Amino acid sequence: xxxxxxxxxxxxxxxxxxxxxxxxxxxxxxxxxxxxxxxxxxxxxxxxxxxxxxxxxxxxxxxxxxxxxxxxxxxxxxxxxxxxxxxxxxxxxxxxxxxxxxxxxxxxxxxxxxxxxxxxxxxxxxxxxxxxxxxxxxxxxxxxxxxxxxxxxxxxxxxxxxxxxxxxxxxxxxxxxxxxxxxxxxxxxxxxxxxxxxxxxxxxxxxxxxxxxxxxxxxxxxxxxxxxxxxxxxxxxxxxxxxxxxxxxxxxxxxxxxxxxxxxxxxxxxxxxxxxxxxxxxxxxxxxxxxxxxxxxxxxxxxxxxxxxxxxxxxxxxxxxxxxxxxxxxxxxxxxxxxxxxxxxxxxxxxxxxxxxxxxxxxxx
Numbered sequence: 001x002x003x004x005x006x007x008x009x010x011x012x013x014x015x016x017x018x019x020x021x022x023x024x025x026x027x028x029x030x031x032x033x034x035x036x037x038x039x040x041x042x043x044x045x046x047x048x049x050x051x052x053x054x055x056x057x058x059x060x061x062x063x064x065x066x067x068x069x070x071x072x073x074x075x076x077x078x079x080x081x082x083x084x085x086x087x088x089x090x091x092x093x094x095x096x097x098x099x100x101x102x103x104x105x106x107x108x109x110x111x112x113x114x115x116x117x118x119x120x121x122x123x124x125x126x127x128x129x130x131x132x133x134x135x136x137x138x139x140x141x142x143x144x145x146x147x148x149x150x151x152x153x154x155x156x157x158x159x160x161x162x163x164x165x166x167x168x169x170x171x172x173x174x175x176x177x178x179x180x181x182x183x184x185x186x187x188x189x190x191x192x193x194x195x196x197x198x199x200x201x202x203x204x205x206x207x208x209x210x211x212x213x214x215x216x217x218x219x220x221x222x223x224x225x226x227x228x229x230x231x232x233x234x235x236x237x238x239x240x241x242x243x244x245x246x247x248x249x250x251x252x253x254x255x256x257x258x259x260x261x262x263x264x265x266x267x268x269x270x271x272x273x274x275x276x277x278x279x280x281x282x283x284x285x286x287x288x289x290x291x292x293x294x295x296x297x298x299x300x301x302x303x304x305x306x307x308x309x310x311x312x313x314x315x316x317x318x319x320x321x322x323x324x325x326x327x328x329x330x331x332x333x334x335x336x337x338x339x340x341x342x343x344x345x346x347x348x349x350x351x352x353x354x355x356x357x358x359x360x361x362x363x364x365x
Contacts, residue, residue, distance in 0.1 A: 012047070019098055019102070021128075023044050034055065038057065048094055053072050055074045084115045097120070098120040099122060100123060136307070137321075138320075144345060147323055150228040150232060154233040154357075158222050158224070161174055162220075162239050165220055167241070171201070172210060178196075190226060191225025191233060192224075195208075201337075202337030203336065205294055216242035219240055219338060222235075232300055233343055238338045240364065243363070251330045251336045255283070256360075262296060268346060272309065272318060275310055295309060296326060300324060323346075325343055341355075
């Protein structure tokens with residue numbers, strides 16, 4: 001039994017939970033080493049306090065699950081079988097009835113919840129999300145190494161994208177070129193939909209790249225991430241094409257000052273709120289508080305958005321082993337949009353910045 005499952009079992013014993021039934025691809029991967037996107041089909045992992053856990057997946061994927069090293073029971077079901085009957089049988093082999101079960105309430109749909117209720121009508125269902133999120137929040141050495149590899153590829157992508165900037169090119173042309181360059185390096189998946197935004201579009205925090213053409217005096221914002229062995233990176237850099245005006249420069253310098261201060265503040269023992277407010281105060285004091293509308297950052301790992309959430313109200317204490325983003329931004333409509341984002345790892349006495357592309361203002365001529 002791996003240590004991650006053992007930690008979950010300890011929590012179950014402490015809370016008198018007889019079975020945890022996990023259904024998200026990310027959490028199943030974290031606990032078993034097997035990743036799949038089952039689409040509409042059921043994927044699940046059942047964990048017990050003492051008994052052997054079992055994995056549920058489509059029959060056509062059983063061989064793939066075995067190849068990842070999962071040595072416990074696998075329930076493989078065909079498209080004409082009812083997996084819930086097989087699940088019921090396997091659970092009943094391990095225990096006589098279920099009185100308390102943990103499920104992923106934010107992930108499980110109503111139909112599947114009702115199936116479990118039907119199988120175990122006396123059971124109380126509690127949330128498993130919080131515990132698994134807390135487990136995933138602290139990265140081990142192998143996870144850190146994988147994230148560092150993903151960050152190096154993200155750095156390369158920004159570097160390549162910046163080299164593609166030319167007057168008259170569209171956002172999509174630059175985006176397509178940088179993603180093709182990554183594919184040539186063996187990258188098969190991005191952490192999320194890549195953003196390349198120019199001019200007024202950069203002032204939209206979650207803008208959509210399109211046919212807008214790059215012009216002199218524009219900021220171009222790159223926000224992208226690369227997946228390596230199921231682990232994500234996430235970087236944002238904003239570069240200038242040609243000379244920019246004083247207001248644009250002021251906005252850029254303010255964001256950079258706030259981002260560097262938040263990195264400096266990150267260390268074990270400080271709260272997520274204190275890190276966020278370190279950056280937020282600098283931006284507010286410069287007169288741009290209303291133009292920084294989102295949290296400072298988020299945890300990073302198997303998911304591109306994990307715990308902790310770096311908000312000004314989150315009193316969670318930062319711990320060694322956490323990986324999160326620091327990404328303040330200022331978005332002034334029709335003036336400028338700037339965001340600077342790094343992925344950081346919390347060490348015993350400070351922080352290690354994992355994304356390396358330069359943050360000093362890059363002016364492309």
